[in-house]
Amino acid sequence: MARVTLPDEVYARLLSLRTGLRHVERWSAQQARAAGLTPAQHQLLLAVRGHGDPRGPTIGEVADYLLLRHHSVVGLVDRADAAGLVTRTRDADDHRVVRLHLTSVGAERLEALSTLHLEELARLAPQLPGPWDGLAPVQRPHRLPGSPPPHDRTAPAAPVTVGIARVYDRVGAGPVHRVLVDRLWPRGLSKAEAPFDAWAKDVAPSPALRTWFGHVGERFDEFARRYRDELGAAPASEALQALRQQAAEADTVLLTAAKDLDHSGAAVLQDVLGGA
Numbered sequence: 300m301a302r303v304t305l306p307d308e309v310y311a312r313l314l315s316l317r318t319g320l321r322h323v324e325r326w327s328a329q330q331a332r333a334a335g336l337t338p339a340q341h342q343l344l345l346a347v348r349g350h351g352d353p354r355g356p357t358i359g360e361v362a363d364y365l366l367l368r369h370h371s372v373v374g375l376v377d378r379a380d381a382a383g384l385v386t387r388t389r390d391a392d393d394h395r396v397v398r399l400h401l402t403s404v405g406a407e408r409l410e411a412l413s414t415l416h417l418e419e420l421a422r423l424a425p426q427l428p429g430p431w432d433g434l435a436p437v438q439r440p441h442r443l444p445g446s447p448p449p450h451d452r453t454a455p456a457a458p459v460t461v462g463i464a465r466v467y468d469r470v471g472a473g474p475v476h477r478v479l480v481d482r483l484w485p486r487g488l489s490k491a492e493a494p495f496d497a498w499a500k501d502v503a504p505s506p507a508l509r510t511w512f513g514h515v516g517e518r519f520d521e522f523a524r525r526y527r528d529e530l531g532a533a534p535a536s537e538a539l540q541a542l543r544q545q546a547a548e549a550d551t552v553l554l555t556a557a558k559d560l561d562h563s564g565a566a567v568l569q570d571v572l573g574g575a
Contacts, residue, residue: 323423330415334408339365339573340379343372344409347385347399354390355398368561370523371570377524384408461546461572463565466494466554476551478542480565482506485556495554497545501538504564505529519562526567539571546572 331341346364350356356364362372376399379385384405390396401409466485477495479485482503488494504512504526512522529535545551551572557563 319423323419326419327416330412334412336384336408336412339375340382340384341409341412343375343379344384344401344405345413347401348406348409355388355400357390357396357398361399367570368566370520370567373520374524374527374570379405460550461569462550462552463560463563463569464552464554465558465560466556476545476549478545478551478553479555480542480553480568481555481557482509483556499538499542501534502530502542502568509564514557514559514562516559516562523567526564527571530568530571539568542568543572 327341328338331338334341336344342365343361346361347356350360350364358369358372358376361376362369365372365375367375376385376387380387383402386400386402387397388400390398466479466481466488476497479493479495479498479500480503482500482505484490503509504522508522508525508529512518530539542551553565553568555563555565557565560566
């Protein structure tokens with residue numbers, strides 16, 4: 300593939316756009332926390348209220364809005380329900396379908412936050428169109444699966460990329476922190492050839508939970524719930540905090556020997572570090 304050469308002003312505009320978006324994202328997260336919500340809960344409330352169907356969105360539809368896995372949304376809804384922010388109802392036509400609605404508390408908090416966001420966007424409106432001018436799509440070289448994008452070190456402090464990959468797969472080179480998050484050492488790998496920078500085994504699921512799960516797909520949602528509970532108690536909570544601090548400083552890839560990445564402890568941990 301031919302190398303694409305871009306003019307210097309394109310990089311300056313992209314930098315301005317990326318920095319502006321990160322500022323807005325960080326500001327939004329701060330406003331959510333000030334209102335007593337996590338950023339993920341704010342997104343959940345917005346997904347429920349902004350859904351066009353008066354019957355309310357399903358879990359799957361919310362997962363699509365938030366770009367999260369189904370089990371992550373189930374956990375997010377569980378916590379929002381316990382906090383009195385949302386309620387679940389059965390669909391009138393298909394009782395197998397669960398739909399979500401805001402409580403009066405959830406609606407009030409979302410309205411207050413939305414008013415703040417509209418005011419902030421109105422203030423920023425004159426600045427937003429500029430970075431888009433002159434930018435056009437270009438074809439870029441393919442990046443290896445599992446390789447996170449480069450870290451924008453010019454942006455303000457904010458959560459950076461947390462990816463997952465199999466420990467046996469090649470992970471893109473560069474300033475990426477690779478962390479093994481399994482409790483057991485991967486089979487077939489010598490310690491001299493370890494393709495990672497750190498081994499955070501204390502943050503991995505407990506032996507009892509891992510044995511119970513047995514990588515049975517039907518148990519994954521319950522496994523994810525129990526694993527999140529474990530991450531809230533020592534020593535896993537301490538290991539999680541250390542990993543969170545690391546992930547805030549550099550792009551991080553969580554490595555596991557599990558064959559099914561989407562149904563692994565690493566996938567749950569990725570969502571937890573992402574605030575879901």
